[in-house]
Amino acid sequence: MSQGTHVGRRRAAAVLTAIVIVGLSAGCGAGSSKSASSSAARAAGPAGVGNSGGGASGDSAPNQAAAPSAGQNSLAKAPVAGRSIVYSATMTVRTKDVTAATANAETLAESNGGFVGGENSQSGTVPDVQGLTQSTVTLRVPSAAFEKVIGQLGTGGVVQDETRSASDVTAQVVDTGTRITAQQASIARITDLMKSATNLSDVVTLEGELSRRESDLESMQAQLAALNDQVSLSTITVTFLVPQATAPAATPTPKHQNAFQRGLHDGWQAFMGTVKVLLVIIGVLLPFAALAAVLWWPVTRSARVVARRRACLLY
Template sequence: MGGTGRRTTVLVAVAGVVTATVLLTGCGAGADRTASRSDSAAGGPAAAPDGGANQAGPAGAAEGADAAGKSGTTAADLRIGQRAIIYTGSMTVRVKQLDRAATELTSIVTGAGGFVGGDKRSSDSSDSTATLELRVPADRFAATLERIAGLGEPERRDISTRDATEETVDLDARIATQRARVDSGRRLLAQAKSLSDLVMLEGEVAKREADLASLEAKKRRLADLTALSTITVTLLGPDATPVVTVPEPGFLTGLKGGWAAFLAALGVLLTVLGALLPWIVALGVPGYLGYRLVRHRRRRSRPATPVVGAAAPTTD
């Protein structure tokens, strides 16, 4: 009886497994047929002809990229030719005739499409110098430096660049956001119902407009520095002394200055100590010996103090 019950249980289990397998197979086939019908209706891979892969090639990718660029935010162009580079240079040139060289320098700058932003000259015959601040287009920066070097004998040249591309992109984004905030504030101001709301919104709109004006001023300044490079030229006469350059601020410059000041102070201290040492030996040693002698005599001449609480001698 027990064997018959076990056989029945095994048969029931086998029948359940077979039934589950059949059901799962039918569901999988149905899902595949459904996916095929959906692909055919959508014009997907199942309905695409043999040339569909070619049609979705570079032309399709380009169209998708154009559509994405029109619908979304375009990324900043960070190629070398599109970067915002600020060029700054300085040069010291020794010339034979100072005034003539300054005139030629002005002609070089104006011929390159720039202008002279500052002109400072010293007419001392023994030490004649001229310092001119030039603004030239960025694409003429290197050529202008070479022409300036040809005016005489170059003694010093310093060129530096600063990449302001990220700063420019950040300013553009902040200006766009601030303009949207100003527009929304003005719309709220036009819908104000009470006097308190009107006063509050006027103050908020004025603050937003001031922030927008500040950002736009920074953008104009950055655009000016990017479009026009700055060159500071120092012209030296035949007998003029070289211009001493001031070191740029920084940690190493401060460390060098502090170490030099420490050595200078130590030298002064040692000098003073060396000057005072003979006096210390000549006066200090006899004074110290006299002090010890006086102190010793005082100790010997001081009377002995009786011991407090000592027992008096007894007499019989």
């Protein structure tokens, strides 16, 4: 066996050993990220992990109130440093002018540094009401303006129902950021190995590993960016409806009656029912009676004339 073959085998073994070492390092990094995320979940205020592709991960946001007052469903306005919290709310507001309320909600979001994420409007669904009768608007507003925007959305009508929620995603943000850091270090090591590789098969193997790790890195960066977007911008979905129609007046409950009064009442009702039936029958027969009366006179007149003629013939 030639010396060149031995050298090629040694290079291939060295490259494979380096790839295994890099993989183990990435695995250790992922394991440490899980440990860090667990520690972050238990800690009072862990610092966010920054990265070049996902943005800051330690955005401050208000936390959920421990004991809201009676008749309210509010969240605490004081931010908790180092926590990543996702806020969302849904509202239903009854208003006389759905079109104006929808335009006001959109203006309110934009004036507070947010935007309109979606809108769905309907018209003509309520009798005798022109224009929009229902509109659902999804607003994305900064978390700092979450309480302010919700408070102003209900000023133009009556809030029928309201639901708020707060989800702490600090552990996910820290875990994803740590995994990104470990993956970036792994990519850097493979890039260094490619610079020193001279065999074509080694270069191809390293390029495949580099492509796979870069794809994983982009996926994790997208996850972190989505989390940061949810933390920095809260979601408020508000539905505007026209006021409900006035309910018909309830039928008064009859007063207590004794047996005689109930019998008299039932008898009168039966008598009136019989009279109504007789009137209906008379109304049905009256046209036929009129027709019979009109035809009866000429028929009887003709019969009398015939009888007289027969009598004259006999005499």
